[in-house]
Amino acid sequence: MNRPSLSIGIEEEYQTIDPETRDLRSHIQSEILPKAKRVLHESVKPEMHQSVIEVGTRVCCGIKEAREDIRNLRRAMITLASQNGLLLAAGSTHPFADWKVQEIYPDERYHKVLQELQMVARANLVFGLHVHVGIEDRNTAIHIMNSMRYFLPHILALSTNSPFWEGQPTGFKSYRSKVFERFPRTGIPDVFANWADYETFVNLLVKTGCIDNGKKIWWDIRPHPHFNTLEVRVCDIPMRLDETMAIAALIQATVAMLYKLHASNKSYRIYGRALLMENKFRAARYGLDGKLIDFGKEEEVPLRDLMPEYLNLIDDVVDELGSREEIDYIHEMLKMGTGADRQLKVYEETGDLKKVVDYMVSETRVGVCEPTPALA
Amino acid sequence: MNQPVLTDLTKTAFDPELSPGAYNAVNTCLRIQPSEKVTLITDQECLEIAASLAHELAKVGSQFKAFVLEDLAPRPLTGLPEEIASDMETSQVSIFAVRVQQRELKSRMQMTDIVNRRRIRHAHMVNINRQIMLEGMRADYNRVDALSRNVIDIVSRAKEIRATNPAGSDFTARLNPNYRWLKTSGIISPDKWGNLPGGEVFTTPGEVNGICVVDGVVGDYLCEKYQDLASHPLTIHIKNNRITEVFSDNKELEAEFWQYTHTDENSDRVGEFAIGTNIELTHLVGKILQDEKFPGVHIAFGNPYGAHTGADWYSSTHIDVVGTRFNIWVDGRQIMADGRFLIEA
Numbered sequence: 001m002n003r004p005s006l007s008i009g010i011e012e013e014y015q016t017i018d019p020e021t022r023d024l025r026s027h028i029q030s031e032i033l034p035k036a037k038r039v040l041h042e043s044v045k046p047e048m049h050q051s052v053i054e055v056g057t058r059v060c061c062g063i064k065e066a067r068e069d070i071r072n073l074r075r076a077m078i079t080l081a082s083q084n085g086l087l088l089a090a091g092s093t094h095p096f097a098d099w100k101v102q103e104i105y106p107d108e109r110y111h112k113v114l115q116e117l118q119m120v121a122r123a124n125l126v127f128g129l130h131v132h133v134g135i136e137d138r139n140t141a142i143h144i145m146n147s148m149r150y151f152l153p154h155i156l157a158l159s160t161n162s163p164f165w166e167g168q169p170t171g172f173k174s175y176r177s178k179v180f181e182r183f184p185r186t187g188i189p190d191v192f193a194n195w196a197d198y199e200t201f202v203n204l205l206v207k208t209g210c211i212d213n214g215k216k217i218w219w220d221i222r223p224h225p226h227f228n229t230l231e232v233r234v235c236d237i238p239m240r241l242d243e244t245m246a247i248a249a250l251i252q253a254t255v256a257m258l259y260k261l262h263a264s265n266k267s268y269r270i271y272g273r274a275l276l277m278e279n280k281f282r283a284a285r286y287g288l289d290g291k292l293i294d295f296g297k298e299e300e301v302p303l304r305d306l307m308p309e310y311l312n313l314i315d316d317v318v319d320e321l322g323s324r325e326e327i328d329y330i331h332e333m334l335k336m337g338t339g340a341d342r343q344l345k346v347y348e349e350t351g352d353l354k355k356v357v358d359y360m361v362s363e364t365r366v367g368v369c370e371p372t373p374a375l376a
Numbered sequence: 377m378n379q380p381v382l383t384d385l386t387k388t389a390f391d392p393e394l395s396p397g398a399y400n401a402v403n404t405c406l407r408i409q410p411s412e413k414v415t416l417i418t419d420q421e422c423l424e425i426a427a428s429l430a431h432e433l434a435k436v437g438s439q440f441k442a443f444v445l446e447d448l449a450p451r452p453l454t455g456l457p458e459e460i461a462s463d464m465e466t467s468q469v470s471i472f473a474v475r476v477q478q479r480e481l482k483s484r485m486q487m488t489d490i491v492n493r494r495r496i497r498h499a500h501m502v503n504i505n506r507q508i509m510l511e512g513m514r515a516d517y518n519r520v521d522a523l524s525r526n527v528i529d530i531v532s533r534a535k536e537i538r539a540t541n542p543a544g545s546d547f548t549a550r551l552n553p554n555y556r557w558l559k560t561s562g563i564i565s566p567d568k569w570g571n572l573p574g575g576e577v578f579t580t581p582g583e584v585n586g587i588c589v590v591d592g593v594v595g596d597y598l599c600e601k602y603q604d605l606a607s608h609p610l611t612i613h614i615k616n617n618r619i620t621e622v623f624s625d626n627k628e629l630e631a632e633f634w635q636y637t638h639t640d641e642n643s644d645r646v647g648e649f650a651i652g653t654n655i656e657l658t659h660l661v662g663k664i665l666q667d668e669k670f671p672g673v674h675i676a677f678g679n680p681y682g683a684h685t686g687a688d689w690y691s692s693t694h695i696d697v698v699g700t701r702f703n704i705w706v707d708g709r710q711i712m713a714d715g716r717f718l719i720e721a
Contacts, residue, residue: 150721151721261719262716263658264519264655264656265655265656265657265671265715265716265717266523266655266716266717266718266719267713267716267717267718267719268718268719268720268721269710269718269719269720269721270713270718296720296721297720313721
């Protein structure tokens with residue numbers, strides 16, 4: 001069994017914001033995208049809604065390279081947005097935008113999705129973080145996916161950044177998760193015996209007209225249909241660059257730790273999807289303030305107690321991955337709260353959702369650009 | 377009185393690639409101290425490996441004597457040479473690195489009788505070869521020991537263990553609470569001599585019933601002859617702890633295994649139920665010494681090593697059978713899936 005590359009790729013989806021209204025605004029009239037493509041080439045692309053723009057890193061050998069790449073991408077997009085009369089925000093829902101008035105990007109692919117999924121697709125006004133980790137052997141990827149499912153709720157809880165929807169506090173720390181669950185083939189996947197088992201499943205879906213290719217499988221974790229990566233898609237997009245890097249490092253380290261177990265003939269016990277989805281709900285609802293079920297002990301454990309245990313599990317691989325700095329930032333995240341916690345705090349203090357958006361814009365710049373210029 | 381024939385293995389050349397495994401054996405597994413005396417037993421086939429071990433012994437600074445079997449008695453041995461037996465009476469550690477021959481089991485039992493009586497820390501490296509030295513002997517035995525302790529903690533309280541594998545095995549052992557579980561994880565203590573490479577926990581079961589499909593290897597001299605059975609598995613039907621039928625597309629293997637397991641009145645009786653715990657092994661190599669440590673279940677027919685397990689019966693034979701990709705349930709709780717130990721996050 002050859003050791004996987006554990007290379008990293010990161011994709012972030014941003015909001016383009018009108019500086020006057022703080023509402024979402026389409027970027028299509030501002031020429032951001034063509035200008036961005038001239039500078040960033042294939043690292044930037046549109047999403048279905050015209051107020052969503054996605055950037056993605058190259059295939060990075062390690063976390064430091066990924067950090068540099070995503071930092072450059074964020075800076076470039078913030079600069080381009082500013083030059084074209086827009087602001088950029090990292091948040092998994094917009095606090096008060098109305099999905100019903102959002103324009104759809106004029107692309108055949110997105111119109112097909114809209115035709116099939118109708119209101120569910122039109123309402124899917126959410127912004128995520130996707131992290132790819134290179135695992136070249138497909139069977140190994142399946143085994144690690146099976147085991148990694150257990151950790152997805154922990155990772156989601158750490159990333160939560162979507163407490164508002166259409167001007168209302170939702171009571172969830174990650175409302176994005178609930179919106180996206182309305183799509184088919186989402187959530188935590190079932191267990192697969194091996195790559196052949198997974199391939200049989202995909203082929204059946206294609207054969208029966210459910211999907212046209214594996215890219216229409218939008219699980220929280222999936223073997224990417226085209227790249228030799230395991231793609232974790234459970235996360236909200238954090239506000240700060242450092243939060244993104246910490247989560248990406250945690251995902252990479254988790255894969256590395258699980259690979260080491262696999263290579264030494266061990267595996268975490270595999271639990272059924274129904275049980276894991278209980279934990280995912282808790283993570284989405286309560287974030288770091290919640291409790292997850294420890295299925296081995298059959299008891300609830302506060303997430304703030306679980307996270308140090310989780311970090312201890314991956315500690316052996318962190319230094320060899322060169323991600324100690326990024327992983328250590330998780331302790332800071334536990335102190336300051338997630339993006340959702342901080343958004344809610346601003347709202348609690350000001351009662352003004354525009355202030356929340358301002359905060360999101362400002363936080364998106366942290367570690368990337370100078371502080372936000374004074375807003376109107 | 378004639379002096380025993382000794383060989384100065386410190387002057388025998390050996391491949392430096394053997395050194396890491398030899399270092400592991402001497403320093404990690406046996407933890408030999410400078411003040412201790414070691415009996416090193418080898419033969420012409422394993423001379424280079426023994427030389428690497430001797431080199432590590434010399435570095436530790438312990439006193440040791442090396443014996444080459446062919447210098448002492450004709451092979452196959454009919455008994456343990458007196459020179460070796462005598463030397464073992466004053467040793468704290470012994471190492472047996474030999475390519476054994478058919479019908480030599482008696483001599484090895486005589487050796488282990490001394491080991492048991494004197495509580496010598498004994499490394500049993502039967503049919504050790506270069507590949508095993510470069511693979512199994514390089515395992516991190518502290519990690520193997522840690523997992524072995526976890527496993528024995530689970531199984532030592534068990535009433536029933538069920539094992540299945542994709543090849544078709546499905547058998548259940550009901551355990552006898554009067555028999556002891558033992559751990560031979562590669563870390564060798566005076567309590568129990570250990571094979572090297574190490575990595576198993578074992579007991580004598582109360583009763584085994586079911587079908588065991590051996591798609592790995594069988595033991596004793598049959599291992600050298602037939603090696604990997606993946607393409608022609610041996611199917612063994614077991615009832616009330618006894619073999620009732622054996623099948624294989626390889627009719628020679630089928631007949632020879634049946635003959636071996638009917639040598640004496642208990643040769644067909646399950647004497648050992650074991651779980652391999654060397655988590656650092658990645659594949660079978662066709663050598664029982666290492667392959668029986670591969671993660672999974674293996675059972676053995678014949679001698680139950682009653683001096684250790686507490687079983688009160690005996691056989692002059694002992695043969696292991698190893699399958700692959702096991703699922704194991706202990707009192708209904710799964711502890712292994714597809715050959716991988718399950719741990720809790």
